[in-house]
Amino acid sequence: MCGSELQPLPEGVRRVARALLDKGHAHAPVMLDNSARTAQEAADALGITVGQIAKSIIFRRKGDDVAVLVITSGDKRVDEKKVDALVGKTGRADADFVKARTGFSIGGVSPIAHETDPVTLIDRELFRFDVIWAAAGHPNGVFQLAPEDLEKLTGAPVVDVVKVDAA
Template identity: 40%
Template sequence: MTIPDSLPARSRLVHDAIRAAGIPGDIVVLPDAASTAVLAAQALGVEVGAIANSLVFFSDGAPLLVMTSGAHRVDTAALAERLGHGRIQRATPEQVRQATGQAIGGVAPTGHPAPLRTIVDEDLAGYPEIWAAGGTPHTVFPMTYDELVRLTGGTVMKVD
């Protein structure tokens, strides 16, 4: 169990947010950066699909957080059509940091300066436990699919 005071500042914000949401999982500090779903899955000994990637996009001038299974990619054209939006494009590293306060590779589903509109990949529901970044590329935490949806206030839909 990680003591919150020993966590990086960004991860402490995430820890506080998950506790406030009633999520019991602890933030785990990994010895090596797990900035991709494959690296995180290898470090945790889980299927890559059980990694909840936090991807930040921009659509209609606003940030859009997509929590997707590490097993596939987001089809931005199909997602834009489902949402009734114009083009969805990947955020730049600067836009990601501005929207989330976190760096690419460590973006958590929570702990941001302001709530982000969030889409949650329906395929994550197939895993009894999923793992998400904890605010830095070295931190992750477990939760259930239902906890992720509740934590983010996300809209569940197909993203690939």
């Protein structure tokens, strides 16, 4: 550890830690010395590839103002048309919407322990890896898991919602 274990955890990280514990998850959140607001920052801090970061992206469903959480690999871009085909028309979510619906600030949105349950989709690209890391409710907080754990923790379907790489 790096000394951060001596400091009280931020509220969002405590909420994620409780949810992980309640669901019997093997890995508690850890606090990094540096910010992990972006997938690249998180990967650099953890010494892993950016693809192993499970990034949580929030969209705003236009029909009913519900949050839509898309969890995908840090090296992929979400195809909003694919998301819309699965959940209905969506738009960008601003920082206030994200904070109000999830209880987390952008850069620390966890895939679990949201204030209001979102519609959640897990992109299949995460399953390229045995071990991935996700945000734990704070820009410096992360937790380790396997892609299969995301299904168990969220109950969300695994789908294809990323843009196809140009060859």
